[in-house]
Amino acid sequence: MHNFLPIAYFRNQFVPFAEANVSIATHALHYGTGAFGGMRGLPDPQNPGQILLFRLDRHSQRLSQSARFMHYDLPPDKIQQVIIDFVKKNSPTTSFYIRPFVYTSDLGISPRLHSVEKDFFVYGLELGDYLSPEGVSCRISSWHRQEDRSLPLRGKISGAYITSSLAKTEAVESGFDEAILLNSQGKVSEASGMNIFIVRNGKLITPGFDQDILEGITRDSVITVARSLGIEVIERPVDKSELFIADEVFLSGTAARVTPVRRVENYEYSPQRPVTDQLRDKLTAITENRDPEFRDWVFAIPLNA
Structure with a gap:
């Protein structure tokens, strides 16, 4: 059972997660012509008024590069800004995971990447340990x-x-x-x-x-x-x-x-x-913003700003 964050970014706007749906004829569903990212976030243990994201810039850059394989020009700064806005709108209160996804959103049946519509969405869910920390x-x-x-x-x-x-x-x-x-x-x-x-x-x-x-x-x-x-x-x-x-x-x-x-x-x-x-x-200390040596890896998002 997943606890999804209530708001998603879908078709260039923020909508309730339950309303962010694609057609059964969506091109990417049939041909695997999509690319995704994933990043973790958590409420700042030292400052409850902000959310911490780990290496937001690198994640945005990699998804932008993945989108290029889809023949889709999606700049890293756009990805980054959408994710910042996404976090502010959801204001998570526990550890969570963000899944941004680029895909061929057309309803065609020809397996191709040219002359086919592309799109970008973001959703999230609460997430603790994916695998047992004991090993x-x-x-x-x-x-x-x-x-x-x-x-x-x-x-x-x-x-x-x-x-x-x-x-x-x-x-x-x-x-x-x-x-x-x-x-x-x-x-x-x-x-x-x-x-x-x-x-x-x-x-x-x-x-x-x-x-x-x-x-x-x-x-x-x-x-x-x-x-x-x-x-x-x-x-x-x-x-x-x-x-x-x-x-x-x-x-x-x-x-x-x-x-x-x-x-x-x-x-x-x-x-x-x-x-x-x-x-x-x-790495735990870094992601919780407790390590000054790697503070530039942590992106803090004030929820009241």
């Missing part, structure tokens, strides 16, 4: 991550998430919490909707962009924070066997934040996770 179990999926030569993986293209959906359901129905997908070369790529990190000998290792991963904003945040803490970060291909001998493994994403992995297949990890815990605590 999750993962299986290696029988489904492989797509290749960038087949899909523009640097955008969050909605049609690409059929693979994530297949992998997630396969994992859950076989007794695990989450799936880890390999790429076409048999290297570790990412989870169903999250990037992945491993820790070996105190070093943080994660698949690079050449491994068909999404350019995750939380991933970028983890890498930047780790380096600020003096942790060596290595971006390189990761073998499946490395997952089984890693000291720590965790997932990162807007919804998942930093989620430790307890087990991959039948390989258990120690409950002691010094690097994961240090990074998670630091």
